[in-house]
Every structure is written in C-alpha cells, then in structure tokens.
Amino acid sequence: xxxxxxxxxxxxxxxxxxxxxxxxxxxxxxxxxxxxxxxxxxxxxxxxxxxxxxxxxxxxxxxxxxxxxxxxxxxxxxxxxxxxxxxxxxxxxxxxxxxxxxxxxxxxxxxxxx
Amino acid sequence: xxxxxxxxxxxxxxxxxxxxxxxxxxxxxxxxxxxxxxxxxxxxxxxxxxxxxxxxxxxxxxxxxxxxxxxxxxxxxxxxxxxxxxxxxxxxxxxxxxxxxxxxxxxxxxxxxxx
Numbered sequence: 001x002x003x004x005x006x007x008x009x010x011x012x013x014x015x016x017x018x019x020x021x022x023x024x025x026x027x028x029x030x031x032x033x034x035x036x037x038x039x040x041x042x043x044x045x046x047x048x049x050x051x052x053x054x055x056x057x058x059x060x061x062x063x064x065x066x067x068x069x070x071x072x073x074x075x076x077x078x079x080x081x082x083x084x085x086x087x088x089x090x091x092x093x094x095x096x097x098x099x100x101x102x103x104x105x106x107x108x109x110x111x112x113x114x
Numbered sequence: 115x116x117x118x119x120x121x122x123x124x125x126x127x128x129x130x131x132x133x134x135x136x137x138x139x140x141x142x143x144x145x146x147x148x149x150x151x152x153x154x155x156x157x158x159x160x161x162x163x164x165x166x167x168x169x170x171x172x173x174x175x176x177x178x179x180x181x182x183x184x185x186x187x188x189x190x191x192x193x194x195x196x197x198x199x200x201x202x203x204x205x206x207x208x209x210x211x212x213x214x215x216x217x218x219x220x221x222x223x224x225x226x227x228x229x
Contacts, residue, residue: 041223044157046217089157099145100216101172102157106154
C-alpha cells in the first residue's frame, strides 16, 4: 500500500506559466515533507521541504503548500523554465527504528515547453 | 569535494552471480542509505546505517546484505542475483540528527541488469 502517492505521472507546462505538482499521503505520522528533483542519469537532488507544523514554505520560484487535514501537499513553480524539466519526487519523513526514513512517491515528469 | 559517489555505474549479471556495489561519501555524514528505483515506483529503502559498524533493514531488504566497515563507505551485496533485482540503485547520506529532518544527498546511481 503506497503511503505517498503522486497520481500524475506527467505534466506539461508552457515556459513562464505556473507548474503545480501534487502529492497525497496516508500516514499521519509523517512530520516532514520534501520535494526532490531528478535529471536523467543523475541522483535526486533536494529542492525544498516543509515541516508538518507549517502550511507554506517558499524558496525563490518554488513554494510548497501543505494541507494536513486533506493529507495533501503541492509544489508550485513560478515562473516555469525549460531547465525545470525533470522528474519531481515527493517524499515524507518519519522516525522508524534508529533513524529517520523517507517514503517516496512514484514521481511526476515535468516538461516545460519553450 | 565529490559528495556521494557510486561504483560501478552499470553492471550486467547472470542469475545466481554475486556482486558488490560501493558507495563512498566525503561529507563526514553519519547516516547512509541504499535505495532501489523501479519503473512507476518511487525510491524504496533497502538498508541503512546510522554509523560505522551499524546496519539496519529498510522496506525491501530481502536478497541484499550491507556492511559499513568505514564511516565513509557503505557496501551493498547481492549474494545470488535474481532478475527481480534488475533496478537502478541509489546510495545516499545525511548528517545525523534523529530529532529533525536532515537532507539526504544522493549518488548518481548504478544501473543493474540481471539476466
């Protein structure tokens, strides 16, 4: 049973417009949420995170929104640029055993069209 | 400062063969992780380590063993490879902080095919 779900495998957006990537989760024990970006043939790189005690975190063109009651988070990219084309993974963190662990969604391929 | 490196980048094995994947980090991180990524799925945790000499099971540990003899290295072993282990394997590391999230830094991945 997937605890973190990204229901859109792909998204295409025109350059300059807003990209909105969505993520849903089921485990109420998750207390940090993260977005990672992955280019082909590279490892994922950290993009932005949010604690469960907040509902918004902003970093330049990237904003993450968290709706705890709906168990939903989203990543907004404004304005979108062709270099943003990548796979975006949503991840959720909780303590398990002796360390914090991440549970990843299946990813959304974002394509920004010039 | 290379960050997290993985060796090899690609490997093809026959069913039943064994191999070891090497992960090295130069950031003096306490925690290290091995993940696998399969099509249509997110990264799944295989094993992890919270420090030199320690290892623990993740979500999908069966068929794999790990060792952390040195702080900077984390080895992933397949004793008898199976086609179901065909995947892309990522290593990651993070600073130790049990009470708050610490960003995980990922290596470039190893693409393994088992025939």
